[in-house]
Amino acid sequence: xxxxxxxxxxALDLTQAILARTSGSPCQRLQDLACAFLDSELDxxxxxxxxxxxxxxxxxxxxxxxxxxxxxxxxxxxxxxxGPWFSQRIxxxxxxxxxxxxxxxxxxxxxxxxxxxxxxxxxxxxxxxxLMGIYLPIPxxxxxxxxxxxxxPLSASAHRVAGRLxxxxxxxTITLQQRIAPLEIIREGTQTAQGLWxxxxxxxxTWLPPFRKAQPSSAKVETTxxxxxxxxxxxx
Amino acid sequence: xxxPQLLALVRSGDELAWESFVRFYQARVFGLAYHYTxxxxxxxxxxxxxxxxxxxxxxxxxxxxxCLPWIIRITRNACIDHxxxxxxxxxxxxxxxDEMFDLRSTEQNPEEAHLESVRKRMVHRALQELTDLNRxxxxxxxxxxxxxxxxxxxxxxxxxxxxxxxxxARLELAQKLxxxxxxG
Numbered sequence: 121x122x123x124x125x126x127x128x129x130x131a132l133d134l135t136q137a138i139l140a141r142t143s144g145s146p147c148q149r150l151q152d153l154a155c156a157f158l159d160s161e162l163d164x165x166x167x168x169x170x171x172x173x174x175x176x177x178x179x180x181x182x183x184x185x186x187x188x189x190x191x192x193x194x195x196x197x198x199x200x201x202x203g204p205w206f207s208q209r210i211x212x213x214x215x216x217x218x219x220x221x222x223x224x225x226x227x228x229x230x231x232x233x234x235x236x237x238x239x240x241x242x243x244x245x246x247x248x249x250x251l252m253g254i255y256l257p258i259p260x261x262x263x264x265x266x267x268x269x270x271x272x273p274l275s276a277s278a279h280r281v282a283g284r285l286x287x288x289x290x291x292x293t294i295t296l297q298q299r300i301a302p303l304e305i306i307r308e309g310t311q312t313a314q315g316l317w318x319x320x321x322x323x324x325x326t327w328l329p330p331f332r333k334a335q336p337s338s339a340k341v342e343t344t345x346x347x348x349x350x351x352x353x354x355x356x
Numbered sequence: 357x358x359x360p361q362l363l364a365l366v367r368s369g370d371e372l373a374w375e376s377f378v379r380f381y382q383a384r385v386f387g388l389a390y391h392y393t394x395x396x397x398x399x400x401x402x403x404x405x406x407x408x409x410x411x412x413x414x415x416x417x418x419x420x421x422x423c424l425p426w427i428i429r430i431t432r433n434a435c436i437d438h439x440x441x442x443x444x445x446x447x448x449x450x451x452x453x454d455e456m457f458d459l460r461s462t463e464q465n466p467e468e469a470h471l472e473s474v475r476k477r478m479v480h481r482a483l484q485e486l487t488d489l490n491r492x493x494x495x496x497x498x499x500x501x502x503x504x505x506x507x508x509x510x511x512x513x514x515x516x517x518x519x520x521x522x523x524x525a526r527l528e529l530a531q532k533l534x535x536x537x538x539x540g
Binding site for chain 2: 151154155156182183184185186187188189190191193194195196197198199200201202203206207209210211213214215
């Protein structure tokens with residue numbers, strides 16, 4: 121005699137009916153775990169449960185089979201043949217160009233100068249520098265300030281550079297005066313520029329640590345004088 | 357030849373080395389651009405632009421482990437720019453997506469090659485039906501084979517997000533494929 125309740129179809133129907141009235145379909149749970157299942161990230165018990173579900177659920181079996189197949193096919197899509205002459209097209213577009221240099225100062229300068237707002241920015245900077253030069257109170261350095269040993273070589277170098285700049289400035293001024301002497305207006309302008317230039321260097325001289333080295337002899341004399349002024353302890 | 361040596365020759369201006377470099381990466385770059393744009397001619401233009409950009413910035417090309425992600429990042433940016441331009445100014449008529457019948461296949465048997473081509477075409481079509489985000493994750497992870505960290509760096513999202521989105525994208529693709537009878 122046929123036993124309908126033992127047939128696989130009947131058992132499946134019964135399971136689905138029970139699940140529908142209790143926890144609902146487990147297919148959503150399988151979908152959540154399908155990728156981890158294929159990547160072998162699940163433990164043995166979960167893997168066994170999924171195998172058990174797949175044995176009885178054709179929809180989930182098809183989904184997992186499609187996942188497996190897509191995993192096989194997708195890596196093969198990495199390269200697509202663009203056509204027989206495509207390499208030549210790329211090479212034509214690139215090789216005949218000069219190789220760009222690593223860093224070109226003149227190119228960088230041109231690029232900077234081609235910026236649309238460079239004139240405005242230069243005007244701002246010039247105005248700011250002028251205002252600072254006119255209104256900024258420059259503190260007069262004290263000659264008694266001791267320059268730290270580490271800074272001394274730097275200070276000496278700065279003085280040397282400043283001295284050199286003064287020489288260059290003088291030479292430049294003389295040359296300019298010789299060449300543009302006939303033009304009175306320009307000469308006046310030069311004198312003004314020279315005045316500003318000298319003022320700048322005078323400010324630079326006062327701002328930098330002193331040109332002369334500290335005079336140890338005078339310092340020593342002062343120290344001696346102070347020591348002399350100290351009151352002597354009274355003898356008992 | 358090892359990649360660092362090839363790169364050094366390319367940087368020194370050796371045209372043969374540059375040709376070798378182009379041949380090594382062009383199918384990959386073209387494949388990525390093709391999957392993004394679905395138009396072969398657009399993908400060719402993008403690929404050419406990408407290589408011109410690489411050539412103009414040879415000093416910036418990183419060495420072997422980082423070279424491919426760098427190229428993929430440039431290609432992706434170029435594709436996104438292209439798609440934005442196309443969206444802003446769509447063509448007068450929209451041609452159907454090209455069918456790249458010559459997707460590279462290693463199968464020698466003609467029947468197997470044909471079956472392989474059909475499967476690739478089906479997957480390619482299913483990819484076009486995915487959401488942009490899911491398609492991008494599949495392109496970078498499953499097709500280009502990038503790691504989760506590299507994808508997270510490119511997409512500027514956390515690694516955990518990449519992982520969860522990747523699972524969602526794979527599942528969505530499998531559902532599309534299952535719906536057309538693939539894998540059954």
